[in-house]
Amino acid sequence: xxxxxxxxxxxxxxxxxxxxxxxxxxxxxxxxxxxxxxxxxxxxxxxxxxxxxxxxxxxxxxxxxxxxxxxxxxxxxxxxxxxxxxxxxxxxxxxxxxxxxxxxxxxxxxxxxxxxxxxxxxxxxxxxxxxxxxxxxxxxxxxxxxxxxxxxxxxxxxxxxxxxxxxxxxxxxxxxxxxxxxxxxxxxxxxxxxxxxxxxxxxxxxxxxxxxxxxxxxxxxxxxxxxxxxxxxxxxxxxxxxxxxxxxxxxxxxxxxxxxxxxxxxxxxxxxxxxxxxxxxxxxxxxxxxxxxxxxxxxxxxxxxxxxxxxxxxxxxxxxxxxxxxxxxxxxxxxxxxxxxxxxxxxxxxxxxxxxxxxxxxxxxxxxxxxxxxxxxxxxxxxxxxxxxxxxxxxxxxxxxxxxxxxxxxxxxxxxxxxxxxx
Amino acid sequence: xxxxxxxxxxxxxxxxxxxxxxxxxxxxxxxxxxxxxxxxxxxxxxxxxxxxxxxxxxxxxxxxxxxxxxxxxxxxxxxxxxxxxxxxxxxxxxxxxxxxxxxxxxxxxxxxxxxxxxxxxxxxxxxxxxxxxxxxxxxxxxxxxxxxxxxxxxxxxxxxxxxxxxxxxxxxxxxxxxxxxxxxxxxxxxxxxxxxxxxxxxxxxxxxxxxxxxxxxxxxxxxxxxxxxxxxxxxxxxxxxxxxxxxxxxxxxxxxxxxxxxxxxxxxxxxxxxxxxxxxxxxxxxxxxxxxxxxxxxxxxxx
Numbered sequence: 001x002x003x004x005x006x007x008x009x010x011x012x013x014x015x016x017x018x019x020x021x022x023x024x025x026x027x028x029x030x031x032x033x034x035x036x037x038x039x040x041x042x043x044x045x046x047x048x049x050x051x052x053x054x055x056x057x058x059x060x061x062x063x064x065x066x067x068x069x070x071x072x073x074x075x076x077x078x079x080x081x082x083x084x085x086x087x088x089x090x091x092x093x094x095x096x097x098x099x100x101x102x103x104x105x106x107x108x109x110x111x112x113x114x115x116x117x118x119x120x121x122x123x124x125x126x127x128x129x130x131x132x133x134x135x136x137x138x139x140x141x142x143x144x145x146x147x148x149x150x151x152x153x154x155x156x157x158x159x160x161x162x163x164x165x166x167x168x169x170x171x172x173x174x175x176x177x178x179x180x181x182x183x184x185x186x187x188x189x190x191x192x193x194x195x196x197x198x199x200x201x202x203x204x205x206x207x208x209x210x211x212x213x214x215x216x217x218x219x220x221x222x223x224x225x226x227x228x229x230x231x232x233x234x235x236x237x238x239x240x241x242x243x244x245x246x247x248x249x250x251x252x253x254x255x256x257x258x259x260x261x262x263x264x265x266x267x268x269x270x271x272x273x274x275x276x277x278x279x280x281x282x283x284x285x286x287x288x289x290x291x292x293x294x295x296x297x298x299x300x301x302x303x304x305x306x307x308x309x310x311x312x313x314x315x316x317x318x319x320x321x322x323x324x325x326x327x328x329x330x331x332x333x334x335x336x337x338x339x340x341x342x343x344x345x346x347x348x349x350x351x352x353x354x355x356x357x358x359x360x361x362x363x364x365x366x367x368x369x370x371x372x373x374x375x376x377x378x379x380x381x382x383x384x385x386x387x388x389x390x391x392x393x394x395x396x397x398x399x400x401x402x403x404x405x406x407x408x409x410x411x412x413x414x415x416x417x418x419x420x421x422x423x
Numbered sequence: 424x425x426x427x428x429x430x431x432x433x434x435x436x437x438x439x440x441x442x443x444x445x446x447x448x449x450x451x452x453x454x455x456x457x458x459x460x461x462x463x464x465x466x467x468x469x470x471x472x473x474x475x476x477x478x479x480x481x482x483x484x485x486x487x488x489x490x491x492x493x494x495x496x497x498x499x500x501x502x503x504x505x506x507x508x509x510x511x512x513x514x515x516x517x518x519x520x521x522x523x524x525x526x527x528x529x530x531x532x533x534x535x536x537x538x539x540x541x542x543x544x545x546x547x548x549x550x551x552x553x554x555x556x557x558x559x560x561x562x563x564x565x566x567x568x569x570x571x572x573x574x575x576x577x578x579x580x581x582x583x584x585x586x587x588x589x590x591x592x593x594x595x596x597x598x599x600x601x602x603x604x605x606x607x608x609x610x611x612x613x614x615x616x617x618x619x620x621x622x623x624x625x626x627x628x629x630x631x632x633x634x635x636x637x638x639x640x641x642x643x644x645x646x647x648x649x650x651x652x653x654x655x656x657x658x659x660x661x662x663x664x665x666x667x668x669x670x671x672x673x674x675x676x677x678x679x680x681x682x683x684x685x686x687x688x689x690x691x692x693x694x695x696x697x698x699x700x701x702x703x704x705x706x707x708x709x710x711x712x713x714x715x716x717x718x719x720x721x722x723x724x725x726x
Contacts, residue, residue, distance in 0.1 A: 320431075320433070321438075323429070323431060323438075323440055324438075324600060326600055326620070327429075327431075327440045327442070327597060327600070330442065330595065331427065331429050331442065333609075333611075334427050334442070334444050334609065334610055334611070335427055337610065337611045338611060339609055339611035339612035339616065340616065341616040341617075341618040341628045341631040342616065342617075342618050342628075343618035343619065343620040343621065343625075343626055343627060343628040343629075344597070344600050344603065344617060344618055344620065
């Protein structure tokens with residue numbers, strides 16, 4: 001993990017020379033200009049964990065990876081579902097106070113920050129309760145189940161002057177950071193369309209439980225409308241954050257449609273939907289999710305008149321692609337004074353070639369653990385007592401527009417952001 | 424390291440690469456702009472894909488009334504007629520309806536009767552060129568001109584003239600690697616070596632053309648699919664039978680004239696061996712290499 005971080009710092013140093021860092025990715029200050037931290041107990045950052053299901057455990061392991069290096073104390077863990085509670089104790093070697101009730105945890109343990117990975121509809125209360133007690137918050141995306149609750153979380157962050165970060169980890173991905181810098185620089189020309197999709201072939205049932213039972217609703221909460229907007233909040237929100245980041249704006253409207261056309265079981269959330277978000281400059285972000293065919297997988301593409309960034313696969317393609325291999329070989333030979341035969345004559349290089357040609361990698365460092373980098377940044381911001389507001393807004397705007405997208409699919413009408421949610 | 428300029432632009436459905444060794448960079452940039460303008464001018468006049476090109480106007484109107492065309496287009500059509508005669512009808516710019524027939528053909532929906540009707544209605548003889556008034560008319564409304572097998576050679580000839588105007592001695596110009604013009608020689612040799620790619624072993628040259636001031640054009644009727652297999656795209660129709668050429672063939676022609684190279688490489692895809700030899704004699708000096716991929720393996724015939 002040390003290598004991982006060192007490579008990332010090299011990247012952020014390179015990006016620091018660019019003018020776009022301050023406006024497009026100010027959170028890189030966590031790596032370019034970190035807070036001074038000694039190994040003294042007085043410098044220790046105390047983190048608690050609320051919600052230790054699959055994602056919560058992954059976040060805990062990530063923090064464990066850098067805890068010693070960054071002088072972080074994993075101070076408490078909490079989950080109200082006993083198997084998760086027990087697993088949390090096991091993961092922390094029984095050396096960390098464990099709780100069923102997060103309020104007791106906040107009351108009894110001195111914390112600087114909490115990492116919240118509870119179900120969507122249980123984000124707001126622990127967030128506001130933590131911040132009101134002076135504790136900074138890193139919360140999994142999306143923010144909450146309704147616009148009102150999203151706004152209340154955001155307002156609490158302002159009211160208590162506490163950090164609120166939402167877990168869109170692509171904000172720390174070398175691929176995305178490099179791509180955003182190149183896009184801002186104009187390398188692919190003005191971005192005139194964004195395409196995305198997240199297609200899977202899965203029933204999305206994480207836990208065995210009697211369908212519709214209280215336990216099922218608690219554990220498989222993603223399937224029920226009361227607790228989730230399904231793939232909208234769980235998948236779309238990630239790519240919507242990316243689209244907003246690419247456009248450096250939030251949408252002005254969204255329209256779309258959804259249905260259940262395959263998984264006709266007890267679930268209440270769409271198993272497929274299509275959306276179109278519109279930005280003020282006329283750019284559209286076209287997005288679909290599907291749970292019955294995985295062929296297209298996950299992708300988000302920013303298209304400009306000079307090129308295209310295929311972000312999830314770390315590829316960029318130019319409209320004006322490099323010379324074909326034979327021409328490149330000839331150029332090399334001339335430059336090297338070599339007089340060899342170049343096999344060149346052949347079938348016409350067809351116009352589809354720009355698509356067929358394999359593209360280039362956007363970043364060499366794409367295998368980094370961006371979730372861990374984001375959590376490292378959270379620790380740094382806690383030390384500094386503040387985080388860039390833009391980072392919080394990336395999460396806020398993605399969450400509000402995800403919920404508006406849900407409204408669009410149920411109302412069959414395009415939706416705009418009501419004024420009271422504009423921040 | 425040798426001084427070398429290279430650049431490319433998109434035109435005529437592919438990319439045109441310009442390689443100019445030993446020419447001052449400022450002049451190269453100017454030449455590049457001149458060449459690009461010239462190719463765009465030619466394309467905007469010859470392309471049937473552009474609705475306002477002269478060819479498109481002819482295609483729209485010439486069946487109803489004679490269309491008076493520019494000197495350049497008239498000259499091109501006269502040239503095409505001459506090459507059609509020279510190749511015994513193998514080179515024919517009026518075959519598009521046949522291609523369209525095969526594109527749309529569904530075994531249940533069309534019959535050979537319709538194919539024969541189309542064959543009767545097309546051919547260079549259906550394009551009438553007026554004497555003296557530069558008018559073009561079609562004998563029937565099925566005729567359509569497609570200069571796809573001519574345009575790149577014509578554009579290369581114009582590029583060559585422009586380069587000669589600027590006293591450029593050495594150059595290598597490639598349209599999508601299938602239509603190549605060379606001038607002078609490679610900086611490290613006394614000519615240019617243009618290899619013919621082996622599709623069964625990409626990167627290997629099946630034949631090398633030694634070219635100074637001349638062109639090499641290659642026509643084929645297949646593409647290489649994702650698994651490396653050769654697949655006939657059935658876009659080459661034999662005008663004598665009306666049917667697509669089924670074998671996987673490439674024909675490469677070296678000639679002093681880029682137009683001759685382009686025209687003959689197209690025509691020889693549908694020409695019998697003995698006729699190729701006959702036509703080649705008339706078109707000397709030129710060199711013809713035909714490769715027939717039988718079972719994926721290349722069988723080479725040099726004429």
